[in-house]
Amino acid sequence: MRQHQQTRLDIRGVACRFKKPLLLLVPLILLILLQTLAPAVAQDMSEAEYRPFPKIGSRNAAWIAAQLHLLFGSFILGVPMFAVIIEFIGWKTKDARYDRMAQEFIKLCMGAFSTTALLGGVLVFILIWCYPKVMSKLSGIFGPTMIFYVVLFFGETFTLYLYSYGWDKMQGRHKGWHLFLGVLLNVFGTAIMFVSNSWLTYQTSPGTQYGKLSDTTRQSWLESKLAQNPGMTQTEAMEGITDATVIPLHNETTGEFLATVWEAVNNFTWMPVNIHRLIGNIAFGGSIVAAYAAFRFLVAKTKEDRAHYDWMGYTGNFIALCGLIPLPFAGYWLGREIYMFNNTMGINMMGSLFSWLFIIQAVMIGVLFIGANYYLWSGMGRIDGAQIYARYRPYMIAIIVICVAIWMTPRTLSKISTSSELSAMGGANHPHLGLFGLMTAKNTAVNIIILTTFLSFLFYRRSGKSPTASWKKVGNIAISSIFFFSAVSIVVIGIVGFTVPTDLRVNVLTPYQVLIALVVMVAVTIIDIFMYRKATMSGTIKWGEMTDRSQYVLILLAITFTSLMGLMGYARSGLREAWHIFGVMQDTSPDAFTPLLSEAVNIVAIIMVIFFALVGFIFWLGLWGEKKKQQAVPTEMEEAD
Amino acid sequence: MKRLSLFTTCLIIFVGCWVFLRFIVGSVISVPIPGSVVAMYMGLILIAILVHISVEDSRFREFLRPLRETLVDDNRRVRRRVVAVLVPLVLLAYTYSIFAQRANPPGNPRDAHPSPPLELTYKDEVIGKMQEVENPFRHYEKDEPEAFKAHVENGRRVYYQNCFYCHGDDLDGQGHFASPLQPLPANFQDPGIIPNFQESFLFWRISKGGPGLPAAGTPWDSAMPIWENMLTKDEIWDVILFLSDYTGYQPRTFGEGH
Known part of the structure; x- marks a missing residue:
């Protein structure tokens, strides 16, 4: 049976x-x-x-x-x-x-x-x-x-x-x-x-950049361009085209596909x-x-x-x-x-x-x-012993909230202002808060939020541990200095960003801000790992x-x-x-x-x-199966007895 | 001296922030901030306070203690009665302040920037793709500085003959005719205007003016005339050179992609 x-x-x-x-x-x-x-x-x-x-x-x-x-x-x-x-x-x-x-x-x-x-x-x-x-x-x-x-x-x-x-x-x-x-x-x-x-x-x-196209595709594109512009010479067609120029992968008149599958993929x-x-x-x-x-x-x-x-x-x-x-x-x-x-x-x-x-x-x-x-x-x-970091929390909350406020400040306020508010501001942009609407301010805010979050994680990691390294004092000073100077650098670069051409800001200054944030995270993690390598546990x-x-x-x-x-x-x-x-x-x-x-x-x-209903259902099925399994084990054991 | 309770401290911080934004920033440091933006900032401040008080159970209990005492403690009957009277009064005053406002039309719901077409045209002539068209005189800046200077000077002449009435003699949007216009003329001294756009975009905005703005994002209500009916192509390019030369802001250019 x-x-x-x-x-x-x-x-x-x-x-x-x-x-x-x-x-x-x-x-x-x-x-x-x-x-x-x-x-x-x-x-x-x-x-x-x-x-x-x-x-x-x-x-x-x-x-x-x-x-x-x-x-x-x-x-x-x-x-x-x-x-x-x-x-x-x-x-x-x-x-x-x-x-x-x-x-x-x-x-x-x-x-x-x-x-x-x-x-x-x-x-x-x-x-x-x-x-x-x-x-x-x-x-x-x-x-x-x-x-x-x-x-x-x-x-x-x-x-x-x-x-x-x-x-x-x-x-x-x-x-x-x-x-x-x-x-x-x-x-x-x-x-x-x-x-x-x-x-x-x-x-x-x-489309993709001219420099990435195969010779055949380049030729097809050139031919289609010449066909679209009767009387245009090949030299004229190639005027201003560099390796970085975006080239459409279709004939712009007929819509015919001119490139290879890989070029379409890439x-x-x-x-x-x-x-x-x-x-x-x-x-x-x-x-x-x-x-x-x-x-x-x-x-x-x-x-x-x-x-x-x-x-x-x-x-x-x-x-x-x-x-x-x-x-x-x-x-x-x-x-x-x-x-x-x-x-x-x-x-x-x-x-x-x-x-x-x-x-x-x-x-x-x-x-x-x-x-x-x-x-x-x-x-x-x-975690026992984590309380020592609690005193920094209000400042960290303040930094994060100020940065989020900058990030979410719209550049143009016309849609959320009354006409009298617009008149008082002298236009759709607030003369001071409007600066927060520009990407240089927002990028600065994001990088500072990321660094603050990383600091939270660092505190969490350190909680309940006491470093035994002889250089712990120097290490802590180094970490504090890295955080301080990197934050100052990010803010200064952000301010400079208001004054430079967009190309320079997008391609140089913003990547520098990102680089600073990444370098800080890597450098601090390495120092911290070595400093806490033989740490004693002061709390569980x-x-x-x-x-x-x-x-x-x-x-x-x-x-x-x-x-x-x-x-x-x-x-x-x-x-x-x-x-x-x-x-x-x-x-x-x-x-x-x-x-x-x-x-x-x-x-x-x-x-x-719909997504959460489906996810909930799937998770519930898992739970249900688990319960059935747990119930089945004693039943089977009873039967075996 | 008796230490303030956490609840009172938070309340003071909250009200203090509102006073700071509404009156200090809004009147002393700068011009008034729209109510919606103040509400947004106050929402964030409220979240910050809630985060601070609720991270630890002990702090959360400490925060709730005066509230609990006020609501249930027999020794706090007076306070309870005061609160019972004050809360409806505050709500009443707030409701009254909303209803008592003068009729105030909403602001212009236009987009920040109009969406440009894919092709740049001057009258019916197609100049090229918006992305690719460059100011034909821009290269003089490096190649022939004297010629560049001449184009900038021509742009200055065009500007002060045609544009400064609205855009102002300092290019700050504060011209003589500016104040009755809604939206106000563009302020070229703002770091968010010239550096954000290619010269082809500026050419499009100048040449087509208000009537040439796209159907999407209406109503635009721009008083800008269709300048291509009055200026030559070269004059428009020259005035763009002047705008960037005078303000010191370079129009947007693009480096290489990935």
């Missing part, structure tokens, strides 16, 4: 295991369909440029599906990156807690993986149905990369399954191979993201988006994991569970912080590249149609930094003794990250305005207008609600 039951259970287990790969096949089938149907769809172009999506419209449908797919995708790409590092730490330190935590991360990932694939399938379906002509054009250019994507997708799927299901079996001497699988999983995941990024960045910036904004998303995935993955841990902490019944999830929440937040700190630098680079690709697009982004989104972004990043610091400071409450970390408030902050951080990704994703995509492919393929659908900020915010809010 028991054997029969066991067989039934096994069959059920096998069926469950097959369910996920089956779901993963959905986008695969759709991609193959896309490849097969592309010529037919192309023939059908004149008949159906667009097909309406019922009730909510095509754009909203594609928007919601794409953003949800991206959020889940970001999670499942970000989590394995730090899971494998944590697993490695566990392996090297022989601390099983790390291994357990890394495995728990991957379990969360497994739940989200099939949902990501399913949403990807839904997105492809919506795009093929609603935008056949656009998809035909894109698949005509990127066909080979789509096949490569499918191959990578297979690779990622099977590696993830091997990595996850092989976790318990590949302990001990096989651990090295297991870690290799983890690395391979990340390689596949990153490659997948890079491939899909090429499609969407191409839509925004279908378009102007591809690499900045890749880097921005790569770092963003780590921050987002960390924040979602931290929110999950916070939830588990709040509902935990035992001391052990509270301690475990407190530790997990701390680790998640630490990872999110590690991603968050370099993220503004990567974002700045992306913004710079958008300006360089097309100045009009840059002005639309930062000074015109989308500029208020960047004020909302500043508010949200302010919330992230304040929240992350709050969590660190709360965490110091559970009482895991599990965090305030509930700090856990709600972790949940708030995850929500803020999600909404930030939604809103800035809208900015990145909306920058194209009424173009499917900027300057090449115009959007002539009824949705060819830039939605109001309020409408965009509403859509992003809906996406967030």
Whole structure:
């Protein structure tokens, strides 16, 4: 009887295991369909440029599906990156807690993986149905990369399954191979993201620099230019063209694609988006994991569970912080590249149609930094001996809040002022606060926030420890001096930034500010590691003794990250305005207008609600399975008795 | 001397910050700050206070102590009654202050900067792509300083014959005709104006004026005339040279990409 039951259970287990790969096949089938149907769809172009999506419209449908797919995708790409590092730490330190935590991360990932694939399938379906002509054009250019994507997708799927299901079996001497699988999983995941990024960045910036083009493409471009301008000589056509000149990859009259697939992939904004998303995935993955841990902490019944999830929440937040700190630098680079690709697009982004989104972004990043610091400071409450750092806290809060205030001060106040206030100011810009609206002030503020957050982390790291190094006094003076002089340098460079040409500020001064912040973090970390190498423990970390408030902050951080990704994703995509492919393929659908900020915010809010409902459901399933497992163990034991 | 409670200290800081922003910065140091911006800053200050008091349980309890005492302690009956009267009175005064305001039309909801077209034109002639067009006389600055000087002088002449009535003799947007205009003429002495734009953008704004502004981001309500109907192409380029020469700000240029 028991054997029969066991067989039934096994069959059920096998069926469950097959369910996920089956779901993963959905986008695969759709991609193959896309490849097969592309010529037919192309023939059908004149008949159906667009097909309406019922009730909510095509754009909203594609928007919601794409953003949800991206959020889940970001999670499942970000989590394995730090899971494998944590697993490695566990392996090297022989601390099983790390291994357990890394495995728990991957379990969360497994739940989200099939949902990501399913949403990807839904997105492809919506795009093929609603935008056949656009998809035909894109698949005509990127066909080979789509096949490569499918191959990578297979690779990622099977590696993830091997990595996850092989976790318990590949302990001990096989651990090295297991870690290799983890690395391979990340390689596949990153490659997948890079491939899909090429499609969407191409839509925004279908051009690349002359110096990067092959001779054949250069020739095709020249011929098309001469054909468009009868009477123009070759010398005239090449006038003013340098290696840095952005060259469109299409014939500007007919829209015919002139370049190679690689040139389309390596378009102007591809690499900045890749880097921005790569770092963003780590921050987002960390924040979602931290929110999950916070939830588990709040509902935990035992001391052990509270301690475990407190530790997990701390680790998640630490990872999110590690991603968050370099993220503004990567974002700045992306913004710079958008300006360089097309100045009009840059002005639309930062000074015109989308500029208020960047004020909302500043508010949200302010919330992230304040929240992350709050969590660190709360965490110091559970470490004996951390109280000595509490006296610096009010100053650090003041610095962060002043910097956030500078960052979120709009340049032009006309939209949020009455006419009498505008008259009193003498225009749309406040004569003094208006200076905070310029990028040199904002960059200065960001760098100071980052340094202050790093200082918080340094205090956290030092809490409960007493250095024994003979040079500790000198070391502390050196660290204090580094912080002081770097902060002064960053502020001075920021002030100088008001007086120099923009080119110099963007390409020299701002990178110097970033460099100073990075050098400070590296130098101080090295000094601190050596100073505290043989430190004596003056207090222990009482895991599990965090305030509930700090856990709600972790949940708030995850929500803020999600909404930030939604809103800035809208900015990145909306920058194209009424173009499917900027300057090449115009959007002539009824949705060819830039939605109001309020409408965009509403859509992003809906996406967030759906995302958290789905994430909550997946996490709940995990919890449910865990409970069932725990209940099953005693039952089986009873049966065995 | 009795030490102030944490609650009172926080209250004093909060009110002090408001007084500082509203009256010290808004009247003594600078011009008034719009109410919405003050509200934004006060929100941040409130968050800072909440962070400070709630990081540690002990501090949070200390902060709440006077509130708890006021609400439940038998010895604090007088204070409780005072608060019970004061809170509605403050709310009443606040509500009254909102309703008693004179009718005040909202500010102009225009964007910070209009979105430029992809192509730069002069009348119907296409000059080139907005991104690529450069001031044809800019290279004289290095190559032929005398010729450059002549173009700047011509730009000065054009400016004082046509532009200074609104943009002012110091290029600060304070011309004789400026005050009734809404929006006010651009202040070229502001570090956020000339350095943020390529010369092609400035050419576009001058040549097309208010009526040539894009449909997106309306209403613009700019009083700027269509200068291409009155000035030659070279005169517009010259006046741009003059603007940057006089203010010392260089228009935006781009280095190499990634």
